[in-house]
Amino acid sequence: MTAPPFPPxxxxxxxxxxxxxxxxxxxxxxxxxxxxxxxxxxxxxxFRRLSARRRRVADVNLRLCFPALDAQARARxxxxxxxxxxIGVLETAxxxxxxxxxxxxxxxxxxxxxxxxxxxxxxxxxxxLSSHFTATELGxxxxxxxxxxxxxxxxxxxAVVDDVMHRSFGAYFETVLPRDDVRGMLRCLRQGRAVWxxxxxxxxxxxxxxxxxxxxxxxxxxxxxxxxxxxxxxxIPYYIRRLPGARGYYLTLLPPLDGFPGGDEVADAARVNxxxxxxxRPAPEQYLWVHRRFRTRPPGExxxxxxxxxx
Numbered sequence: 001m002t003a004p005p006f007p008p009x010x011x012x013x014x015x016x017x018x019x020x021x022x023x024x025x026x027x028x029x030x031x032x033x034x035x036x037x038x039x040x041x042x043x044x045x046x047f048r049r050l051s052a053r054r055r056r057v058a059d060v061n062l063r064l065c066f067p068a069l070d071a072q073a074r075a076r077x078x079x080x081x082x083x084x085x086x087i088g089v090l091e092t093a094x095x096x097x098x099x100x101x102x103x104x105x106x107x108x109x110x111x112x113x114x115x116x117x118x119x120x121x122x123x124x125x126x127x128x129l130s131s132h133f134t135a136t137e138l139g140x141x142x143x144x145x146x147x148x149x150x151x152x153x154x155x156x157x158x159a160v161v162d163d164v165m166h167r168s169f170g171a172y173f174e175t176v177l178p179r180d181d182v183r184g185m186l187r188c189l190r191q192g193r194a195v196w197x198x199x200x201x202x203x204x205x206x207x208x209x210x211x212x213x214x215x216x217x218x219x220x221x222x223x224x225x226x227x228x229x230x231x232x233x234x235x236i237p238y239y240i241r242r243l244p245g246a247r248g249y250y251l252t253l254l255p256p257l258d259g260f261p262g263g264d265e266v267a268d269a270a271r272v273n274x275x276x277x278x279x280x281r282p283a284p285e286q287y288l289w290v291h292r293r294f295r296t297r298p299p300g301e302x303x304x305x306x307x308x309x310x311x
Contacts, residue, residue, distance in 0.1 A: 044086020065214035088134030096168035112253035125189030139240030189231025225261025239279035
């Protein structure tokens, strides 16, 4: 089916810079994969130089989460993170626009896929508990090549990017769910389908509990347990890791969380954060450290980001 034309408001001159950048991304990801990685690395180095606030946020996060690292090791991890971040921008474009024939060969290995397939074959819904890696959207697309999943997404503040993202992902998935579409999510779960869900970001104090993330109290959404209970769903952790040497990606699915939810929201939130940690530690540079994960502090505790105002 042919996609409807873009709304005229998105074609106005004020949006032309965005269209130009999207066009450059569309062209770049059609280059050989090693060239795409190299271009992404250069883009990340540019981000690191131009975005002092995000650099400050990432540095604070790394200092809090990896206190054993000395200044030199932390600086190296920060540099590697921005390289991964730049690559992640182009991986997002790959997820939006590359055909299956280009993407499938990039799956270098898969672990635990049977957990997902067996659960779906048994008629139970699955919450794919994931997190915001730099290759997150590509990880969603790659897994969908192996088993049908339905991703949840956060609407982008740029109207052009949001429209392009929704059109692109809508072509590959049965259902693409906005983050606030709880009814749609539960409907998918009750129908015995898999929903990709990443609850690892800070959206403010309302409705959150504090649970440790790398040993630091973090405002954590406790909804994962409620969704699993209401949707009669199994929770299966899912991670993607970019391999060195342009060797592609390793996809990991862990066994379903046993006894989850356990009835204690704080304990369940701590368990969710522990799942995220387990996915971050093998390649910490590939996690999204530029997000202000510790923006919301427990009562009486000072802020940690000072004037770093990045979202």
